[in-house]
Amino acid sequence: MALATLLRPCAPRSSTSSTMLASVARRQSRVTIAHRLPCSSHSFATTSPAMAPRDPAYRVITNDTINKAVLQAExxxxxxxxxxxxxxRDDLEAGKQLPFDSVVxxxxxxxxxxxxxxLTYLRQMAALTEYPDLIDFPESTKIFPADVLARAKRTIEExxxxxxxxxxxxxxxxxxxxAKFIEERDGHPASPDKIFLTAGASTGVSNLLQVLISSPSDGVLIPIPQYPLYTAALALNEARAVPYYLQESAEWGLDVEDLRSSIKxxxxxxxxxxxLVVINPGNPTGNCLSRENMEDIVRICYDEGLVLFADEVYQDNIYHHSKPFTSFxxxxxxxxxxxxxxxxxxxFHSISKGQTGECGRRGGYFELDNFSEEAVEQVYKLAxxxxxxxxxxxxGVDVLVSPPKEGEESYLLWKKERDGIANTLKGRSEVLVKAFNQLEGxxxxxAEGAMYLFPTITLPQKAIDAAxxxxxxxxxxxSLRMLEATGICVVPGSGFGQAPNTxxxxxxxxxxxxxxFxxxxxxxxxxxxxEYRD
Amino acid sequence: MALATLLRPCAPRSSTSSTMLASVARRQSRVTIAHRLPCSSHSFATTSPAMAPRDPAYRVITNDTINKAVLQAExxxxxxxxxxxxxxRDDLEAGKQLPFDSVVxxxxxxxxxxxxxxLTYLRQMAALTEYPDLIDFPESTKIFPADVLARAKRTIEExxxxxxxxxxxxxxxxxxxxAKFIEERDGHPASPDKIFLTAGASTGVSNLLQVLISSPSDGVLIPIPQYPLYTAALALNEARAVPYYLQESAEWGLDVEDLRSSIKxxxxxxxxxxxLVVINPGNPTGNCLSRENMEDIVRICYDEGLVLFADEVYQDNIYHHSKPFTSFxxxxxxxxxxxxxxxxxxxFHSISKGQTGECGRRGGYFELDNFSEEAVEQVYKLAxxxxxxxxxxxxGVDVLVSPPKEGEESYLLWKKERDGIANTLKGRSEVLVKAFNQLEGxxxxxAEGAMYLFPTITLPQKAIDAAxxxxxxxxxxxSLRMLEATGICVVPGSGFGQAPNTxxxxxxxxxxxxxxFxxxxxxxxxxxxxEYRD
Known part of the structure; x- marks a missing residue:
């Protein structure tokens, strides 16, 4: 074997393969080579200033050495x-001619x-708390309502x-x-000592899973289809994602027997x-679980000894009066x-969704209920x-849970903006559902809740073969063909999981x-x- | 054994012990019990609606089942x-009489x-970008300098x-x-494609370690004393923290031979x-590494095949003209x-330190240099x-790297505030160093840099015995006695690591x-x- 060939496994590689088999195969071939060439860090072990020669292009972090859990996360x-x-989008900005004039x-x-x-109220609070001098400028009374000025002052004092x-x-x-918001919503007590503010719901989910998972044979039940944060966070914690299927034919509701058989x-x-993870209202499915489904889930968690993760970030995105939001x-x-x-x-709750939609602000909270003191302590240490x-x-979370009250100067504008967003989203979802259902196959x-639609597409065999x-x-x-033709960027169902052959x-x-659109x-x-008709 | 005793290991426990031995011992005793009582989740395995009775007080997450890596992190x-x-602090607020009137x-x-x-400039930028309507209010020209208004408008467009x-x-x-800031600071090219903005330096350190660590025998060299983020992040990733000692007698500089022998x-x-992790300027030591030390470190990383982690969050906290900041x-x-x-x-760099001091804003960045494309790709996936x-x-990062320029309307106030903070910190460090050196033992x-002092205290044997x-x-x-007597809260050296018996x-x-103070x-x-004199 030529020296150049032997050296190659040590040099940076630009191609990436995240499949486990390929990775293992490469690692094995690497081990052989390491005995012959100064490619592994072990071969550099020396305390003498006269070092063994090293391959200058050696890299510590390559696909062979990267944390496998990270490599495998998607x-x-x-x-x-x-x-x-x-x-x-870059092509369009650079003036390139494409079949569309914007990427959506x-x-x-x-x-x-x-x-x-x-929402104006939230942004006014943000500006005043970021630059508190502003509260006392005489000009500010012409810019900000009195209730916002007063509340910002109190917040800064706090x-x-x-x-x-x-x-x-x-x-x-x-x-x-x-805690007060939760109590008023649910009619049950809540304690600030069990509430953790977070940088969005995702951080909270990751932290809780990190505390929970203690061995590679640990598993967490996740709905399929699911928001891929869960599979990604489970992969990073080297735990097993155990699917249970939502029933598309029953408005994406839960089949309890199917859940029990997944457990078995x-x-x-x-x-x-x-x-067991529940996303309610659902992402990507847009469903709202029935009260009966929710009670079944609680009972199963009790009977089977499972922690219940309730992802409720879409609790304000509700479109059907017949299915109001109920918290777990x-x-x-x-x-x-x-x-x-x-x-x-x-x-979990978040300021990124609902009518607030403040994704870039990174705010949320989670509440722990019935957790042992020692579990709360470890969650706190991680925080x-x-x-x-x-x-x-x-x-942002503060404003979400205590918006302006009726009678306060800011209330009417806040309500108008909030209702406007809610109605616009409901209207758009209806137009799109109707349009989708008119398409062949x-x-x-x-959508009963959330901000997503998840249509089924029946693909011709020729298209499946081409894929x-x-x-x-x-x-x-x-989806890629859709993007190239229309500029519309969606996420394929395979990214969320779906019933086989759908x-x-x-x-x-x-x-x-x-x-x-x-x-x-x-x-x-x-x-x-x-193009692909059979 | 009575049933109550058998049941106890399943009930929530309020005491916490994080030592491995205790944890293993408890886990072993638990395993025995699990065969006899419905305490483990396995024993709930059933698909029948008629469930086996469970101990109502059973908890999934206890010290026996929590991720050991989390338990052991400190x-x-x-x-x-x-x-x-x-x-x-709560006691004082509640009116309790203590030997001091404030906790510091x-x-x-x-x-x-x-x-x-x-810094006023940063907060004005924050307020205007949070509430962009403010930019166009006629009153705003009386509140905000023209250069800030113009910059906020550009930022919102971006x-x-x-x-x-x-x-x-x-x-x-x-x-x-x-990238431009780094190029001007160092005189070497930098690419925005290798720069990741982060929620403070800590997130960046955690993410990089997560990509890097792939097995429990992996180790990372850390300075002792060190900022405990590193030991905590390594514990969470189940990797070995390998100490190398900074030399207190040589202004906390590095002894290269000692580093080599740690490696061996x-x-x-x-x-x-x-x-290999370097914190420069040092935390908790307040030292600035000599250029010679830095070059030795680079050579060692090359020779030994190590990634160099340069924690440079204190690069603006420099107090000695003879030791200016040089980046790695x-x-x-x-x-x-x-x-x-x-x-x-x-x-790594951060907006939390320097004269910016914006810890609560959570902003920072890291730059990757000479990383393989596949490594950058994995870091990006995690992000x-x-x-x-x-x-x-x-x-906040944007303002840190591109503050107002000489000639701009905001420049003089910004410079005055910035210099004021720098001089105040230098003055306070000098007063405290002098006071510490006058204390017996x-x-x-x-402090050459950063915002910490790390005095040695010679404790009498009687105090050591009492501890x-x-x-x-x-x-x-x-330190606890100091807090109880004075209200001053410091961190004991044992939290950072220190030479044995110091x-x-x-x-x-x-x-x-x-x-x-x-x-x-x-x-x-x-x-x-x-009290404790020998």
Whole structure:
């Protein structure tokens, strides 16, 4: 073997493969070579200033040495199609001719990127707390309502400075108001000592999973389809994601028997089940669970000894009066003994969704219920190591849980803006559902909540074959073609998981110009089907 | 054995022990019991609605089942003494009589908690970008300088809304300005594609370690004493922290031979060394490394195949003209081939320190140099899963790297505020160093950089014995007594690591009223020595 060939495994590689088999194969071939060439860090071991020669191009961090859990984690929402969308956006900016004049990011629930106006009240609070001198400028009374000026003053008295680290769990006064919000919502007590403010719900989910997972045979039940944060966070913690299926034919509701059989199957395979994740309202499905489903889930968690993770970040995005939001905290405590005082429940909320839509501010909270003191202590230690969530995010949470009250100067504008956003989203979802259901081979459930639609697409066998040939999942193939033809960026169903041999995509209904959007999609879909018709 | 005794291991426990031996012992006793009682989740395995009875008080998450890596992580900066300080603060607020009238938090580098005023320019930018309507109010020209109004307008054009998720690496335009800042600082090229904006330096350190560590035998060299984020992050990643000692007698400089022997020893014990961490200026030591030390470190990283982690968050806290800040990026590239193009370097910066002191805003960045493309790709994936750092933090970084220029309307006030903070900190450090060196048995190096002093205290044997009796480290015992007597909260040296049989504490020099502070400390120290004199 030539020296150049031997040296190659040590040099940086630009191609990436994240499959385990390929990685193991490469690591094995690497081990052989390490004995012959100074390629591994071990071969540099010496305390003499006269060092063994090293391959200058050696890199410590390569696909062979990177944490396997990181290599294997996937996050489709910002995956290959999203990256291609960025390239197309750059092309447009550079003046390149494309079949469309704008790229529309329907892949991420990022309302303010799609021109949703922020709530004025929240932004006024943000500006005044960021620059408290502003509160006392005489000109400010012409700019800011009196109630906002007064509240900003109180907030600064409570927190000191937005530039200081707060308590690692978040500002105590804000946590008190979160507890009050939960109590008024649910009619059950809540304690600020069990509430942690976070930099969005994702950080909270990751931290809780990190505390929970203690061995590679630990498993967590996740709904399929699911928001891929869960599979990614489980992969990073080297735990098993155990699927249970939502029923598309029953408005994405839960089949309890199917859940029980998932539990049985996982245990028979040696999985130590530790928790069950519910996303309600659902992402990507847009469903709201029935009260009966929720009670079944609580009972199962109790009977089976599972922590219940309730991802409730879409609790304000509700479109059907017949299915109002009920929190799992309420469902649990309404059930009474033995459930209410014993099922370990963590519920997540966020300022990124709802009518607030402040994704870029990074704010949220979680509440721990029935957790042992020692568990709370470890969650707190993890929060301490991370110092604290940004004060801007914390103030965002404060405004979310205690908006202006009826009678206050800011109330009417706040209500008008909030209702406007809610109605706009409901209207857009209806237009899109109708448009999807008119497409050949496409069916789509109505959105009961959240900000997503998840239509099924029946793909011709020729399209499936073409996808396989291109090394892509069929729905990824379809979504990429959609992007290239229309500039509309969605996420293929395979990124969320779906029943075998079904194909979907997820789109937000946040983009303005829904009719034009539907038209672009229809033209693409027809031409795609014509190209691949069996 | 009575049934109650058998049941107990399943019930919540309030006491916490994080030592491995105790944890293993308990786990073993648990395993035995699990076969007899429905205490483990396995014993609930059933698909029948008629469930086996469960112990209602069963908890999934207990010290027996929590992730061992989390259990074992420690973070002294917000540890037991900090928690006691909070209790004392609550006592004072509740009107309780204590030997002092305020608790002074010298345990955390949190300048704005200790009344350091934020830089006006940064806060004006924050307010205007949070509430862009403000830019166009006619009254605003009376409140904000024209250059800030113009810049805020440009920033909003670049980012869209502070409420939208940005690119996961941070706003491209801000990353370009970070690259320009690095180029002007170092005289070497920097690329925005290798710069990641973060929610403070800590997030960056954690993410990089997560990518780097792939097996429990992996090790990372850390300076002793060190900022405990590193030991905590390594514990969470189940990697080995391999100490190398800074030399207190040589102004906390590096002994290269000692570093080499640490490397040799670690390898002989089977540790796969992957990286070396440097904190420069030092935390908790306040030292600035000599250029010679820095070049030695670069050569060692090259020779030994180690990634270099350069924690440079205190680069603006410099107090000696004879030791100006030099970045490791500059030291590396000034050295030329073969080092410049091959040593994998990640350097961290933050808005929390320097004269900015915006800890609560959570902003920072890191730059990757000589990382393989595949490594950058994995770091990017991790950033994507975490969505993005807060836009408020990102705008803070933008202002840090591109402050007002000479000639602009805001320049003079900005410079005055900045110089004022720098001079105040230098003055306070000098007063405290002098006071410490006058105490019996205490010696303290001058602060060359950062915002900490780390004096040695010679403790009488009787005090050491009393500490052992109380189950505390001797310097923790001393620090706790200091807190109870004076209200001053510091961190014991044992929280950072120190040479065997030496005792220290770390204090910030951020608190106002340095003379009174020194006096309180002196009175306590004398009475402590009198109590425990041999």
């Amino acid at each position: 996050y489709a929402v910002r995956g290959a199609i999203a990256i291609r969308a960025e390239e197309l 990011s329907c892949n991420i629930g990022n309302p303010q990127q799609l021109d949703q106006k922020p 927190i000191g400075s937005t530039g200081a680290y707060s308590h690692s769990m978040g500002v105590p006064a804000i946590r008190k108001r979160v 199957k996982a245990r028979s395979e040696g999985t130590k089940l530790k928790a 905290k309420k469902a649990l405590h309404d059930l009474g003994a033995p459930y209410a005082d014993n099922v370990e429940l963590v519920s 301490s190591i991370q110092l604290c969530p940004s004060l801007g995010g914390q103030i 496409v069916t789509c459930n109505e 396989k040939k291109a090394g892509q999942e069929p729905d990824a193939f379809y 194909y979907h995509f997820r789109t937000t209904f946040l983009a303005p110009g829904t009719d034009a 539907a038209k672009r999609l229809q033209t693409f879909h027809e031409s795609f089907l014509n | 973070y002294a900066v917000r540890g037991a003494i900090a928690i006691r300080a909070e209790e004392l 938090s010298c345990n955390i580098g949190n300048p704005q908690q200790l009344d350091q005023k934020p 980012i869209g809304s502070t409420g939208a998720y940005s690119h996961s690496m941070g706003v491209p335009a801000i990353r370009k300005r970070v 020893k670690a390898r002989s014990e089977g540790t796969k060394l992957k990286a 990026k500059k030291a590396l590239h000034d050295l030329g081939a073969p080092y410049a193009d091959n040593v994998e370097l990640v350097s 994507s899963i975490q969505l993005c750092p807060s836009l408020g933090g990102q705008i 205490v010696t303290c190096n001058e 052992k009796k109380a189950g505390q480290e001797p310097d923790a015992f001393y 005792y220290h504490f770390r204090t910030t020099f951020l608190a106002p009223g340095t003379d009174a 020194a006096k309180r400390l002196q009175t306590f120290h004398e009475s402590f020595l009198n």
